[in-house]
Amino acid sequence: METTFVRRELIAPLPPPLATRGLLGFLRWRLFGGVLNTVLTLLGLLILLVLVPPALRFLLIDAVWSGSSRTDCLAETLGRPVGACWPFVFAKFRQFMYGFYPESEQWRVNLTYALGVALLIPLLIPRVPYKALNAVAFFGAFPVVAFFLLVGDVFGLPHVETRYWGGMLVTLVITFTALIGSIPLGVLFALGRASKLPIVRMLCVIFVEFWRGVPLVTVLFFATYMLPLFLPGNWRFDPLARVLVGEVLFAGAYMAEVVRGGLQAVPRGQYEGATALGLGYWRMMGFVVLPQALKYVIPAMVNSFIALFKDTTLVLIVSIFDLLGQLRAAFADPNWATPVTLFTGFAFAGIFYFLISFAMSRYALYTERRLDTGARR
Amino acid sequence: MELRKPEVKDGPPRVALRNNPKVRSTFYQVIVLLVVLGCAYAFAVNASANLRAQGFASGFGFLGNTAGFGINQTLIAYSETDSYGRVFLVGLLNTLLVAVVGCVFATVLGFIIGLARLSPNWLIARLGGAYVETIRNLPLLFQILFWYLAVLGAMPAPRNSIGLGLQPILMAIGDAFAGLGLPAATVEIWRSLATWVGPPDVYINNRGVILPQPLLGEGFEWVAIAFGVGVIGAFALRIVARRRLDATGETFAAGWIGLALIVGLPVATLYALGVPLSFEHPQLRGFNFVGGVRLIPELVALLVALITYTAAFIAEVVRGGVLAVPRGQSEAAQALGLRRSVILRLIIVPQALRVIVPPLTNQYLNLTKNSSLAVAIGYPDLFAVFAGTTLNQTHQAIEIIAITMAVYLSISLITSVLMNWYNARMRLSER
Numbered sequence: 001m002e003t004t005f006v007r008r009e010l011i012a013p014l015p016p017p018l019a020t021r022g023l024l025g026f027l028r029w030r031l032f033g034g035v036l037n038t039v040l041t042l043l044g045l046l047i048l049l050v051l052v053p054p055a056l057r058f059l060l061i062d063a064v065w066s067g068s069s070r071t072d073c074l075a076e077t078l079g080r081p082v083g084a085c086w087p088f089v090f091a092k093f094r095q096f097m098y099g100f101y102p103e104s105e106q107w108r109v110n111l112t113y114a115l116g117v118a119l120l121i122p123l124l125i126p127r128v129p130y131k132a133l134n135a136v137a138f139f140g141a142f143p144v145v146a147f148f149l150l151v152g153d154v155f156g157l158p159h160v161e162t163r164y165w166g167g168m169l170v171t172l173v174i175t176f177t178a179l180i181g182s183i184p185l186g187v188l189f190a191l192g193r194a195s196k197l198p199i200v201r202m203l204c205v206i207f208v209e210f211w212r213g214v215p216l217v218t219v220l221f222f223a224t225y226m227l228p229l230f231l232p233g234n235w236r237f238d239p240l241a242r243v244l245v246g247e248v249l250f251a252g253a254y255m256a257e258v259v260r261g262g263l264q265a266v267p268r269g270q271y272e273g274a275t276a277l278g279l280g281y282w283r284m285m286g287f288v289v290l291p292q293a294l295k296y297v298i299p300a301m302v303n304s305f306i307a308l309f310k311d312t313t314l315v316l317i318v319s320i321f322d323l324l325g326q327l328r329a330a331f332a333d334p335n336w337a338t339p340v341t342l343f344t345g346f347a348f349a350g351i352f353y354f355l356i357s358f359a360m361s362r363y364a365l366y367t368e369r370r371l372d373t374g375a376r377r
Numbered sequence: 378m379e380l381r382k383p384e385v386k387d388g389p390p391r392v393a394l395r396n397n398p399k400v401r402s403t404f405y406q407v408i409v410l411l412v413v414l415g416c417a418y419a420f421a422v423n424a425s426a427n428l429r430a431q432g433f434a435s436g437f438g439f440l441g442n443t444a445g446f447g448i449n450q451t452l453i454a455y456s457e458t459d460s461y462g463r464v465f466l467v468g469l470l471n472t473l474l475v476a477v478v479g480c481v482f483a484t485v486l487g488f489i490i491g492l493a494r495l496s497p498n499w500l501i502a503r504l505g506g507a508y509v510e511t512i513r514n515l516p517l518l519f520q521i522l523f524w525y526l527a528v529l530g531a532m533p534a535p536r537n538s539i540g541l542g543l544q545p546i547l548m549a550i551g552d553a554f555a556g557l558g559l560p561a562a563t564v565e566i567w568r569s570l571a572t573w574v575g576p577p578d579v580y581i582n583n584r585g586v587i588l589p590q591p592l593l594g595e596g597f598e599w600v601a602i603a604f605g606v607g608v609i610g611a612f613a614l615r616i617v618a619r620r621r622l623d624a625t626g627e628t629f630a631a632g633w634i635g636l637a638l639i640v641g642l643p644v645a646t647l648y649a650l651g652v653p654l655s656f657e658h659p660q661l662r663g664f665n666f667v668g669g670v671r672l673i674p675e676l677v678a679l680l681v682a683l684i685t686y687t688a689a690f691i692a693e694v695v696r697g698g699v700l701a702v703p704r705g706q707s708e709a710a711q712a713l714g715l716r717r718s719v720i721l722r723l724i725i726v727p728q729a730l731r732v733i734v735p736p737l738t739n740q741y742l743n744l745t746k747n748s749s750l751a752v753a754i755g756y757p758d759l760f761a762v763f764a765g766t767t768l769n770q771t772h773q774a775i776e777i778i779a780i781t782m783a784v785y786l787s788i789s790l791i792t793s794v795l796m797n798w799y800n801a802r803m804r805l806s807e808r
């Protein structure tokens with residue numbers, strides 16, 4: 001007689017309890033599970049209630065969309081509460097974008113932007129071919145073209161002095177120059193810091209730690225007031241160029257630390273393998289180590305570019321009027337002095353800065369995930 | 378073809394002098410050094426020539442000269458007739474004030490937001506994430522100017538100051554009840570509660586924030602001494618308890634008793650001396666406030682911006698640190714039967730702190746360096762009064778910028794030395 005029982009087929013698993021699944025489970029576990037959780041949810045709702053509706057009212061519902069002067073944005077004229085005064089931004093838009101760049105020459109700025117975007121976008125999309133050529137064009141040729149386009153004085157283009165530059169133009173010029181200047185400088189100092197030559201290493205450590213140890217404002221002051229004293233007296237040195245030198249040195253030091261991290265992440269075997277193949281120092285670094293090291297640190301590099309981009313605002317302290325500087329200058333215009341002008345201007349600039357930084361940080365995350373595949377087994 | 382027989386020699390292989398690694402490295406280093414020294418020499422020659430041409434003085438003698446300008450916030454006595462050296466000291470103290478207060482509050486806010494992002498509550502986690510993303514993606518100078526120009530600039534004049542405290546909140550609830558058309562009795566409850574609470578002690582207006590001023594009475598120094606004794610006692614107790622634990626295995630609640638010592642001893646002294654401490658409450662008289670201390674709007678804007686900005690970064694540090702503790706650690710602790718609070722205190726926090734502390738110090742350093750942005754809104758920190766006003770008046774760019782850089786650099790170096798010491802102490806001793 002059969003006394004044992006053997007189950008021949010698996011029974012189907014029970015569905016999870018209703019209260020952990022779907023909307024109900026979500027509400028129960030993630031929002032209203034327990035007293036503390038409920039209190040936190042209510043607190044969160046209160047915060048949303050305090051922040052979101054007023055912000056929407058200000059930016060969209062109560063906002064003024066057309067007008068030509070401050071009177072169009074006054075509550076007395078409109079007879080209702082006034083939100084953002086967008087006509088202020090429209091009226092000052094040219095100033096925010098170009099500063100006081102002559103109006104007849106603004107096509108040159110636009111052309112530079114168009115060129116930059118046309119070269120940058122294929123560089124950012126991994127699937128587009130000809131990366132090396134593209135990189136050479138963007139990092140090598142584009143700065144030269146942009147320089148002559150913006151400064152002029154060649155090919156019959158009238159000269160535009162940098163004191164007329166301003167707004168987003170200056171923000172982007174500083175960001176871009178610091179970006180392409182800091183990479184070679186950073187690589188050089190990272191290599192120096194990892195070098196076996198004690199004097200070279202010491203000099204590089206001093207350089208990097210010095211610039212990293214002081215605030216950017218002091219670097220900008222150094223570049224503006226102290227650097228001209230160190231150069232021969234007959235050298236005329238453009239104020240914007242001084243700031244660029246300061247930004248490049250500062251960004252280069254931070255970049256050196258980023259690249260150093262990449263160099264340390266390259267396995268020892270790679271160095272040894274290259275040496276065994278008979279490669280000298282520069283060939284080993286150029287063909288074997290740096291390509292891998294730089295690949296590792298692309299996300300960190302993008303993050304330091306975000307910091308760089310945000311830090312360009314500091315140039316307004318040395319009287320170079322980037323977007324934030326132009327914004328501040330625009331606040332002083334009595335034609336647009338209303339109670340909402342300040343908030344409107346800050347909303348506009350905030351959205352601008354946020355969108356660019358946020359896009360860059362998402363791109364860093366994206367590359368991080370994409371590059372991670374090699375290391376993940 | 379004739380093969381040459383390889384020569385076999387004793388001793389190291391002979392290489393040409395130019396291929397000798399030692400010679401090569403020395404050669405290159407000497408060249409680098411010569412280039413650097415050459416640049417430094419050229420800079421020095423140019424600088425002295427330029428200074429002579431411009432006719433400005435050089436050297437540090439200017440530190441003794443009379444400054445001749447006022448400073449709107451000084452922690453030590455200062456007048457226009459004081460020297461530039463005194464200006465430097467005033468600025469340095471103002472910088473340190475912002476740095477210390479900023480670090481304390483940024484840490485608290487940063488921990489709250491970092492833990493909120495880890496909360497199982499979906500809404501709170503999302504709100505924490507939104508805060509971090511928004512704040513981190515806006516330039517700090519933008520935020521400082523926003524708080525200073527837009528928010529504090531939009532505050533009412535002193536006579537219409539906004540009070541911050543329980544009473545205005547209760548009044549607002551009462552008004553909301555009235556607005557909803559609820560019975561007058563319920564509205565009245567909130568209003569009378571508000572009256573019972575009394576007027577708030579903190580006011581904000583376009584001239585800054587007014588706080589109650591603590592007045593120290595006779596013998597208050599004894600309370601401070603008691604506090605010091607309490608701290609030392611708590612540490613001593615901790616060491617003794619640790620030794621006893623190692624020797625006998627008996628635990629002793631040194632933490633709680635230590636806390637009682639630190640808090641209890643000063644409080645007991647305070648009451649024993651008949652409370653030599655009182656607060657002078659700010660009161661509106663006519664167009665302005667009488668009593669209390671006023672924080673200038675520049676300080677308030679700078680602090681708010683620095684605290685909220687740094688807190689976003691600290692939140693990320695905290696989140697990373699807590700996530701860095703493997704799940705197995707808390708599961709193993711649960712399996713051992715430890716209570717939740719004990720797991721947190723003995724397993725999670727020590728391991729998370731090891732990850733958190735180095736980047737946290739980095740953030741403190743950033744906050745200190747970022748406080749130099751004060752110059753944009755005119756808060757008299759070291760940079761604004763020294764590299765700003767003093768530089769404008771004396772034109773001694775080299776000396777002044779060098780001193781300013783040296784101050785920030787020494788703060789950075791001291792911090793990193795301390796950090797290395799901490800890291801060495803906390804390093805996991807692996808096999």
